[in-house]
Amino acid sequence: GENVEQHPSTLSVQEGDSAVIKCTYSDSASNYFPWYKQELGKGPQLIIDIRSNVGEKKDQRIAVTLNKTAKHFSLHITETQPEDSAVYFCAASSKEGGSQGNLIFGKGTKLSVKP
Amino acid sequence: DTGVSQNPRHKITKRGQNVTFRCDPISEHNRLYWYRQTLGQGPEFLTYFQNEAQLEKSRLLSDRFSAERPKGSFSTLEIQRTEQGDSAMYLCASSRRGEQETQYFGPGTRLLVL
Numbered sequence: 001g002e003n004v005e006q007h008p009s010t011l012s013v014q015e016g017d018s019a020v021i022k023c024t025y026s027d028s029a030s031n032y033f034p035w036y037k038q039e040l041g042k043g044p045q046l047i048i049d050i051r052s053n054v055g056e057k058k059d060q061r062i063a064v065t066l067n068k069t070a071k072h073f074s075l076h077i078t079e080t081q082p083e084d085s086a087v088y089f090c091a092a093s094s095k096e097g098g099s100q101g102n103l104i105f106g107k108g109t110k111l112s113v114k115p
Numbered sequence: 116d117t118g119v120s121q122n123p124r125h126k127i128t129k130r131g132q133n134v135t136f137r138c139d140p141i142s143e144h145n146r147l148y149w150y151r152q153t154l155g156q157g158p159e160f161l162t163y164f165q166n167e168a169q170l171e172k173s174r175l176l177s178d179r180f181s182a183e184r185p186k187g188s189f190s191t192l193e194i195q196r197t198e199q200g201d202s203a204m205y206l207c208a209s210s211r212r213g214e215q216e217t218q219y220f221g222p223g224t225r226l227l228v229l
Contacts, residue, residue, distance in 0.1 A: 006157075032216040043119075043206055043220040044158065089157045093216050102148065102171065103218060105157025 002027040002094045006106025013080050014114055021109045023090035024072040032093040033066060033073050034103070037086045044089060048075070080113045087111070117141075119221030121207050127227045128197055135193045136224045140209030147190050148218060149182055151175065152204040158220075164190060197228045 031052040036044035150158035208218040
């Protein structure tokens with residue numbers, strides 16, 4: 001079945017620097033890749049997503065790139081701010097057994113932005 | 116659009132007791148998903164509904180777990196004879212017709228089984 005690996009597990013950056021989180025997936029049939037931000041005690045918040053017919057998507061300080069051939073995708077946050085500190089999860093849509101829409105998540109990256 | 120809501124936010128119970136959680140999806144979202152999240156892990160899929168039909172169940176959903184969405188709006192997740200291993204955050208998400216894979220999560224219900 002689909003497996004999503006996420007790296008690094010923790011990331012510490014200075015305010016203003018960029019942060020990059022990388023994920024790989026195993027199922028070439030997956031075609032939807034969202035990123036979620038989760039703050040302590042809260043549910044995951046969708047911050048950006050990308051579909052397999054697009055190689056890159058950007059929304060202000062956040063961008064996601066997708067390499068279908070290599071089966072990996074990355075989240076880029078520029079000009080980081082302390083409020084970006086949270087746990088970030090990547091996910092991939094599962095197509096196993098004809099599944100339609102459930103997501104397989106990575107284990108998360110704890111991002112700390114130091115002022 | 117008030118977002119996905121879940122109740123209760125926290126539940127402490129003793130081993131062997133039954134618990135029930137409720138999820139109210141975003142208005143007019145036809146799909147509703149349940150996930151479980153343990154400490155330091157990403158959410159794991161449990162089950163999902165399209166309208167009132169339960170279309171998929173994960174192997175994680177043992178026979179002690181049952182979910183319903185009787186009128187295609189809110190959903191309940193019941194765990195019978197709780198075990199300490201059931202302690203986790205239970206997350207609900209919903210998505211709308213035409214963008215089925217774009218899932219919006221609620222705040223979760225944190226369960227502690229003593």
